[in-house]
Amino acid sequence: MKKTINKKNSYETAMIYHINTLTTKNTYLELGFNDFPEPQKEFEHYILKEYDLKIDENKINKNPLSKIIKDRHSAFKMNNGYLTFEEISQLLYFSYGYLDEEKSRRPVPSGGARYPVYFYIAIFNVESIEKGIYYYNATENKLQLIFEGDFRTELLKNILEPNSVKECSAIIMNVCSIRDTCSKYGNMGYKLMCVDLGHVSQNIYLLSSALNIECRAHMGFFNDYFDNLLNLNTQDESTLLLHVLGKGFDSI
Numbered sequence: 185m186k187k188t189i190n191k192k193n194s195y196e197t198a199m200i201y202h203i204n205t206l207t208t209k210n211t212y213l214e215l216g217f218n219d220f221p222e223p224q225k226e227f228e229h230y231i232l233k234e235y236d237l238k239i240d241e242n243k244i245n246k247n248p249l250s251k252i253i254k255d256r257h258s259a260f261k262m263n264n265g266y267l268t269f270e271e272i273s274q275l276l277y278f279s280y281g282y283l284d285e286e287k288s289r290r291p292v293p294s295g296g297a298r299y300p301v302y303f304y305i306a307i308f309n310v311e312s313i314e315k316g317i318y319y320y321n322a323t324e325n326k327l328q329l330i331f332e333g334d335f336r337t338e339l340l341k342n343i344l345e346p347n348s349v350k351e352c353s354a355i356i357m358n359v360c361s362i363r364d365t366c367s368k369y370g371n372m373g374y375k376l377m378c379v380d381l382g383h384v385s386q387n388i389y390l391l392s393s394a395l396n397i398e399c400r401a402h403m404g405f406f407n408d409y410f411d412n413l414l415n416l417n418t419q420d421e422s423t424l425l426l427h428v429l430g431k432g433f434d435s436i
């Protein structure tokens with residue numbers, strides 16, 4: 185039986201927000217980046233007492249995670265190098281695959297276990313697989329080719345300020361299903377979905393750091409282009425974040 189969404193979990197406000205915050209060539213032209221206040225950095229309080237945190241670098245350095253966290257950064261230059269298929273596989277599986285046979289555990293938490301994030305990946309320079317656009321089917325743990333060809337020039341044309349990532353090797357296109365989360369939680373689902381995407385993004389960053397892959401998240405891109413390319417119905421699911429991947433100059 186088809187489930188209907190009742191008033192309590194309808195999500196008109198989330199939809200108004202979603203549609204009004206999509207970036208297209210027109211909306212980008214309207215944005216002004218010249219006159220804005222600096223972020224406040226810290227909140228101010230009336231302080232009763234304060235303690236310096238105790239950081240023991242030696243202790244924490246013994247844990248490999250600390251090095252991965254310290255090395256994490258957004259790429260500012262890539263060298264047109266090749267990633268291996270194994271590197272891409274590790275990155276996809278450990279950022280969002282299913283960790284158990286029953287397909288109940290994943291490497292990220294998710295509000296209400298809705299897991300509204302999906303992975304498409306455009307491959308340009310990856311050893312052993314052809315150029316094209318793939319869907320990562322996490323349930324089957326497979327990379328599925330859906331469009332053949334070299335899409336790099338075209339994709340970069342639809343990314344705002346792509347200078348630091350021009351020589352990239354692949355682009356992960358993270359699509360979020362608004363319907364997946366909002367059909368359960370109503371308008372609040374949009375916030376949950378964005379938090380989920382943040383967890384996924386940090387995993388991609390940390391795995392890139394561990395695998396010596398350069399990575400830069402991009403939210404500045406033309407939504408309509410990417411949604412059309414992937415045949416998405418923007419009201420139900422939409423491309424919300426890109427992760428551009430490549431090799432850096434220390435890894436030739």
Ligand SMILES: Cc1cc2nc3c(=O)[nH]c(=O)nc-3n(C[C@H](O)[C@H](O)[C@H](O)COP(=O)(O)O)c2cc1C
Pocket residue numbers: 256257258259345400401402403404405425
């Ligand atoms: C949600 C999100 C969106 C971002 N969008 C862009 C973007 O459109 N273009 C870009 O060059 N960098 C983008 N970045 C990267 C940030 O500029 C970068 O994380 C920030 O400058 C801090 O640098 P770091 O990651 O090296 O510590 C984005 C990062 C995040 C988390």
